[in-house]
Amino acid sequence: xxxxxxxxxxxxxxxxxxxxxxxxxxxxxxxxxxxxxxxxxxxxxxxxxxxxxxxxxxxxxxxxxxxxxxxxxxxxxxxxxxxxxxxxxxxxxxxxxxxxxxxxxxxxxxxxxxxxxxxxxxxxxxxxxxxxxxxxxxxxxxxxxxxxxxxxxxxxxxxxxxxxxxxxxxxxxxxxxxxxxxxxxxxxxxxxxxxxxxxxxxxxxxxxxxxxxxxxxxxxxxxxxxxxxxxxxxxxxxxxxxxxxxxxxxxxxxxxxxxxxxxxxxxxxxxxxxxxxxxxxxxxxxxxxxxxxxxxxxxxxxxxxxxxxxxxxxxxxxx
Amino acid sequence: xxxxxxxxxxxxxxxxxxxxxxxxxxxxxxxxxxxxxxxxxxxxxxxxxxxxxxxxxxxxxxxxxxxxxxxxxxxxxxxxxxxxxxxxxxxxxxxxxxxxxxxxxxxxxxxxxxxxxxxxxxxxxxxxxxxxxxxxxxxxxxxxxxxxxxxxxxxxxxxxxxxxxxxxxxxxxxxxxxxxxxxxxxxxxxxxxxxxxxxxxxxxxxxxxxxxxxxxxxxxxxxxxxxxxxxxxxxxxxxxxxxxxxxxxxxxxxxxxxxxxxxxxxxxxxxxxxxxxxxxxxxxxxxxxxxxxxxxxxxxxxxxxxxxxxxxxxxxxxx
Numbered sequence: 143x144x145x146x147x148x149x150x151x152x153x154x155x156x157x158x159x160x161x162x163x164x165x166x167x168x169x170x171x172x173x174x175x176x177x178x179x180x181x182x183x184x185x186x187x188x189x190x191x192x193x194x195x196x197x198x199x200x201x202x203x204x205x206x207x208x209x210x211x212x213x214x215x216x217x218x219x220x221x222x223x224x225x226x227x228x229x230x231x232x233x234x235x236x237x238x239x240x241x242x243x244x245x246x247x248x249x250x251x252x253x254x255x256x257x258x259x260x261x262x263x264x265x266x267x268x269x270x271x272x273x274x275x276x277x278x279x280x281x282x283x284x285x286x287x288x289x290x291x292x293x294x295x296x297x298x299x300x301x302x303x304x305x306x307x308x309x310x311x312x313x314x315x316x317x318x319x320x321x322x323x324x325x326x327x328x329x330x331x332x333x334x335x336x337x338x339x340x341x342x343x344x345x346x347x348x349x350x351x352x353x354x355x356x357x358x359x360x361x362x363x364x365x366x367x368x369x370x371x372x373x374x375x376x377x378x379x380x381x382x383x384x385x386x387x388x389x390x391x392x393x394x395x396x397x398x399x400x401x402x403x404x405x406x407x408x409x410x411x412x413x414x415x416x417x418x419x420x421x422x423x424x425x426x427x428x429x430x431x432x433x434x435x436x437x438x439x440x441x442x443x444x445x446x447x448x449x450x451x452x453x454x455x456x457x458x459x460x461x
Numbered sequence: 462x463x464x465x466x467x468x469x470x471x472x473x474x475x476x477x478x479x480x481x482x483x484x485x486x487x488x489x490x491x492x493x494x495x496x497x498x499x500x501x502x503x504x505x506x507x508x509x510x511x512x513x514x515x516x517x518x519x520x521x522x523x524x525x526x527x528x529x530x531x532x533x534x535x536x537x538x539x540x541x542x543x544x545x546x547x548x549x550x551x552x553x554x555x556x557x558x559x560x561x562x563x564x565x566x567x568x569x570x571x572x573x574x575x576x577x578x579x580x581x582x583x584x585x586x587x588x589x590x591x592x593x594x595x596x597x598x599x600x601x602x603x604x605x606x607x608x609x610x611x612x613x614x615x616x617x618x619x620x621x622x623x624x625x626x627x628x629x630x631x632x633x634x635x636x637x638x639x640x641x642x643x644x645x646x647x648x649x650x651x652x653x654x655x656x657x658x659x660x661x662x663x664x665x666x667x668x669x670x671x672x673x674x675x676x677x678x679x680x681x682x683x684x685x686x687x688x689x690x691x692x693x694x695x696x697x698x699x700x701x702x703x704x705x706x707x708x709x710x711x712x713x714x715x716x717x718x719x720x721x722x723x724x725x726x727x728x729x730x731x732x733x734x735x736x737x738x739x740x741x742x743x744x745x746x747x748x749x750x751x752x753x754x755x756x757x758x759x760x761x762x763x764x765x766x767x768x769x770x771x772x773x774x775x776x777x778x779x780x
Contacts, residue, residue: 213589264773267726269589271772273713277765284758392593405587437609440601447594451586 160402162453163417170424178431186427188310192302192378194423195312196221196371197393198416202323203367204394205415206360209327211340211407212261212268214361216276217368217394220253221387223283224372229292229382236295246369253279254365258357268361276391283384290381301377312374320416327411336360341408396443397422400450422446483774484722484738491745499752507748509629515744516633517542517623517696517708521715522722522736523637523644524688527681529719530648531661531674532728533588535682537577537596538689538715541570542708544599545693547611550703554614562616566690573599574686578679596712603705611705615697623698633695637737640688645733657681662729717764718743721771739771 174181200217207214224246231242257275261268304311327333332355338346339356347353371390376382397418403410425446426439479486496503521538528535545566552558573595580591622632648654659667660674667674692711697703722739724731746767750760 260769260773264769265776266769266772270720270726271769273716274765274767274769274772277713277761277768279765281758281760281762281765284761285756392597395590395593399590405590435605435608437601437604440597440604442601444594444596444598444601447590447597448580451580451590451594452584 160414160417163400163402163414163421167417167421167424170421170428174424174428174431177428181428181431190420190423190427191313192310193427194419195302195310195316196375196378197390197397197423198316198419199319199367199371199374200390200394201397201415201419202320202412203364205398205401205403205410205412206323206327206336207268207364208395208398208403208405209336209340209407209410210357210360211343212357212361213395213405214254214257214272214364215269215391216253216257216272216279217364218387218389218391219276219279219283220250220365220368221372221375221390222382222384223279223286223387224250224369225376225379225382225386226283226287226291226384227382228372228376229290229294229380230287231292232294233292234295239295239298243373246372247366250365250367250369251362252365254361254363255358257365258354258361262354262357280388287382287384290379290383293381294376299377299380301374303377316416320412324412332356332359337408339407393422393443396447399454400446402454404454484735484742488738488742488745491742491749495745495749495752499749499754502749502752505629507752509626509631511744511748512634513624513626513631513699514748515740516631516637517692517699518711518714518718518740518744519637519737520640520688520692520695521708521711522718522740523640523733524685524692525715525719526724526731526733526736527644527648527657528588528685529661529716529724529726530657530728530731531678531681532664532726533581533678533681534592534716534726535574535577535685535689536589536592536712537573537599538685538692539708539710539712540596540599540603541573541686541689542693542696542711543705544569544603545690546615546697546703546707547603547607547705549615549619549694549697550611550613552613552616554616556616556618559616559618562619563694566694567687569599570686570688570690570693571683572686573689574683575679577686578682581682582675582678600705607705609705611703613703615701615703619694619698620701621698623695624701633699636695641733641737644684648733653677653680658729660729714743714764715740717768717771720768720775723775725775726772742767 171182180186200221204214204217227246227249228242231245232239253275257268257272260266260271264271301311306314327336335346335351335356338349338351339353343353368387372382372387375386379386398410398415399405399418400421401410401414401416401418403414422443425442429439429442501507521542524538525535548566548569549562552562576595577592580586581588622636625632627635648657656667656672656677659670660672660677664674693708696708700707718739719731719736720726720739721742722731722735722737724736743764746763747760750757750763
């Protein structure tokens with residue numbers, strides 16, 4: 143009996159959140175299948191996976207930043223800017239497309255590095271720094287264009303609708319980057335330093351861990367992921383739009399929190415985030431099937447966050 | 462702390478003056494420069510217009526200040542404002558319903574603040590996440606209730622309070638001044654106020670001297686919620702037409718204003734008057750951008766730059 147109890151304690155204490163999320167995904171799927179016979183189909187599953195790709199990629203970057211104990215509120219504006227630059231620079235030209243992709247990836251990384259640099263050297267909380275850079279990026283985006291702009295060469299939508307082994311290309315890509323990042327976080331020293339920095343920044347620095355490098359890598363990665371997400375978004379929508387990323391700033395935080403990564407830093411992981419993304423996408427899809435308007439998605443999303451934060455107790459209080 | 466403050470003032474008295482009166486200087490310089498660049502800026506009409514716009518933001522800032530003083534921030538204020546504005550249109554639209562509108566709207570605001578406060582103190586949720594969740598929740602409920610398109614009229618008395626002037630002095634500005642005086646006295650002259658500063662400035666000490674820090678924190682969020690609801694009612698009277706996004710951006714603007722006014726995000730330092738000066742700067746900057754004839758996007762870009770610079774300016778040297 144005691145061993146059963148200890149296993150139970152282990153699961154609920156260490157992995158309780160993740161198991162709950164997976165359990166919830168299972169229950170929701172079951173519920174969906176009962177409610178609608180179109181829900182449990184292959185095409186709907188593919189649909190959910192396709193829709194979840196940009197959110198998953200953005201949330202991946204956000205997870206790393208949150209593990210360092212920070213937050214990136216510029217991510218939505220970065221997605222918007224990258225998406226209009228991508229299609230605007232490309233303008234239907236297949237050669238320019240590669241230039242545009244490289245440009246936005248570099249730009250994304252650079253913005254992340256600026257975010258990290260400002261918070262390190264100006265000693266301003268990342269919340270404020272990224273709030274500021276987010277506003278600046280959104281302003282620049284709107285100066286560049288106020289309407290959807292440019293177009294992508296033929297076949298670019300293959301990225302959004304293509305299949306690999308029957309699975310959406312984006313979903314396969316998502317799973318690969320998540321697994322690679324998970325391995326990086328657990329096995330590579332720099333990845334482990336990310337946890338150490340987030341858990342106890344002063345302690346990590348006293349240990350001689352490269353705190354600045356950790357922050358540059360985490361924020362740079364986050365910015366770059368915003369650019370990658372915009373590639374998939376543009377592939378889906380056909381052109382970049384100046385407000386396309388707006389919602390990502392906050393919706394990228396929900397899966398991270400649901401997946402058990404604490405906003406206070408140092409705890410959690412990317413696999414939890416991926417499960418969080420699937421849970422949110424599944425819920426939104428299910429609400430569509432119940433023909434409830436998108437308005438209810440907001441209520442549900444608010445409730446999930448409140449429930450999630452009540453399950454995981456933050457270990458220390460922060461802004 | 463006192464020691465470092467002393468050594469700082471010994472090092473550079475000039476810097477001390479800049480630190481204490483910088484915000485006033487910035488406001489003065491801003492007004493002079495804009496007045497030179499645009500003759501229309503200092504006309505009675507434009508000044509009256511700016512004061513009209515300043516009041517709703519100012520009222521939200523008054524609520525945001527005690528929250529930031531206890532090391533928090535309130536992202537739900539804009540959502541509360543919009544909800545209050547929607548409530549204002551839900552009744553008959555006659556003056557006879559002004560009181561019920563007031564009671565319902567303020568109750569929603571206070572309740573939101575209470576939920577925020579309870580999540581933050583009892584569940585140890587980070588203020589960012591707690592207020593983000595209530596923000597989303599309120600937003601969803603509002604959308605579901607109005608089905609995306611609110612209709613109906615604001616009671617005429619709110620129109621008067623929000624947009625009319627009394628010999629050139631807006632009514633809403635009078636409300637702002639009364640509230641500012643009341644809450645300044647509350648923060649600086651009462652036991653509650655001292656407890657707010659101590660709770661934010663030194664939580665350990667606060668606990669040791671027997672302050673119920675949780676109650677103080679909850680009270681701050683309740684004040685913020687109530688004032689945001691009031692600001693929403695007044696703002697609905699200002700704009701006249703209510704949509705679901707009344708007050709959008711006020712959550713960030715109010716935080717920016719408070720930070721510019723010297724209210725430290727690390728808690729325990731700052732004043733309502735400072736925050737109101739910050740709000741005045743924002744309103745003048747927004748107005749100046751239009752008066753000088755720059756594209757309106759510069760409002761966002763300048764706001765983003767200003768918040769980072771202001772936060773960096775007030776960073777405590779000792780951290």
